[in-house]
Amino acid sequence: MIPTDRLHVVTGGPGSGKTTLIEALAAAGIATSPEVGRAVIKEQLATGGTALPWGDELAFAEEMLVRDVAAQRAALASGRVTMMDRGVPDVVGFLRVSNLPVPPHIDAAAHEVRYNARVFIAPFWAEIYAHDAERKQSPELAEATQAAMVETYRSYGYVLVELPRVGVAERVAFVRAAIGA
Template sequence: MSERFVVITGGPGAGKTTLVERLAAAGFAHAPEAGRAVITDQVAIGGRALPWADRELFAELMPAHDLRSYRQAHRATGPVLFDRGLPDLIGYLRLCSLPVPEHVRAAAHRFRYRQRVLIAPPWEQIYRQDDQRAQSFAEAESTYQHMVAAYTDCGYELVDLPRGTVEQRVRFVRDELGVHRAQQGSP
C-alpha cells in the first residue's frame, strides 16, 4: 500500500475532476480517470468499448489504464492524486449488474492506495451532463452509493469532501494530507 497514492472518488458530476485538475495545476502529481480516458480513445478510433455500446468491454479496458497510472505514480515524489481508483471499477460493474471478474477484484486488493479515500458526495447544484456523462442525477446518486460500498468492501476508510468552492476543497485536501506548498511533490 502506498499512503502517497490519494484517491478522490464519488459519483459523476460531483466535482472530482475539477478538484484534481486544480490541485494538479498547483503542482500535485496526478493520474486521470480511466473511464474518461477510455471513452476519449474509443470515440477517437470509432471503437465499441463505450459504456453506452459495450459496458463489459469498456470495463475490461479500464484496469490496464489504472494499473499503468499506478506504476507511473511510483516515479513521482510526494502525494499523487488519483481521479478514481481500481475499486471504482468494482462499483461500476455492480452498478451495471455485471459480474466482477476475479482479476478485477484481485487488482483492487493488491494495488492499494492511501487508507483514507476522499469521496465527493452527490451535489445536484453543480451536476452537469456532457458528451461523456449522460447519466441522470439519480444515476449519479446510485453510482456514489456503489462507490461507497466498493471502497468499504476493499477495506478503505471514506472521508467526505465538503460541498464548497473549489478553493475550499483544495484547502480541505491540503489539510487532510498535511501538505503545504513547500512540501508537495513534483509531477
Template sequence: METTMNGAERFFVLSGGPGAGKTTLIEALRANGFATTEEAGRGVIQAEMQSRGNALPWIDPARFAERMFEWELASYRHAERQDGPVFFDRGLPDTLGYLRLEGLGVPILMEDQASRLRYHARIFIAPPWKEIYGQDEERRQSWQLAVRTYEIMAETYVELGYSLVELPRAPVAARVEFIRRQTGF
C-alpha cells in the same frame, strides 16, 4: 514526509459519482504542483469515440470496464515511479464498483489486483451535488444514476477496507485546502 513512502501512504484517491467536481479538484491540485492522474472513464470514452471503438458504456459495458481497469492499472504503475503524493481521479476499486453498478460480474483478476494494489487508507469521496451536476457527450448518466454510482463506489471502497472522507460541497479552493489539511501536504 519523505519521498520513500509507499503507495498506501502517498496515493490519495478521489472517488464518488459523476459530476460531483472530482476532475475539477484534480486539475486544481495539479495546478498547485501535485502529481495527479486522469480519470479512466472519460479518457477511455474519448479514445473510443475518436477511434470509433465499441468499448463504450452505452455499447459494451464489460469491455469499457476492462479498458478502464487497464488505464487505472497503468496510472498506478506510473505513480509508483513518481516521488511524493499522487492524487488519483478514481482508482482501481472504481472499476469494480462500475461492474457492480452495471450488474456485471467482477473478474477475479480485477478483484485480486484491486485488493493488493493499495491506496492511502482514507479515500476522498465527492458526494452528489445537484447544483454542479451536468451531462455532456461523455457523461450521459441521469442524476439518479449519478447518486446510485456514488453509493456503490462508497460501498466498494468500504468493502475493500478503506475509510471514506467526504469532500465538502464547497468552492474548489476550499476543497484543495481541505485535502491539504487532511493529507498534510
C-alpha cells in the same frame, strides 16, 4: 511491499466535482493522475469503438482496469504524493452499478493494487451536475454510482472521507490539510 500511503484517491459519482478538484490541485503544484475512464470514452468515441459505459460495459471495465493499474504504478514510480482521479476499485463499483458480475481477476486487482487507506469521496451534488460528451448518466445513475463507490471502497478496507460541498478553493484547502501538503 511498496508503500502506497502517498497515493490518494478521489472517487464518487460522475459530475460531483472530482476532475475540477484534481485540476485545481495540479495547479497548486500537487502531482495528479487523471481519470482513465474519461480518456477511454474519448478514444472510443473518436475511433467508433464500443468499449463504452453505454456500450460494451465489460470491455470498458477491462480497459479501465489496465489503465488504472498503469496509473497507480506510474504514480508510485514518481515518488511523489499524488492525487488519483479514481482507482482500481472504481472498476468494481462501475460493474456493480451496471449489475454485472465482477470477474475474479478484477476483484484480485482491487485487493492488490492499493492506495492510501483514506479515500476522498465526492458526494452527489445536484447543483453542479451536468451532462457533457463523456458524461451521459442521469442524475439518478450518478447518485447510484456514488453509493456504489462508497460500498465498494469500504468492502476493500478503505476509510472514506467525504469532501464538503463547497467551492473549489475550499475543497483544495480541505484536501491539502488532510494529506499534509
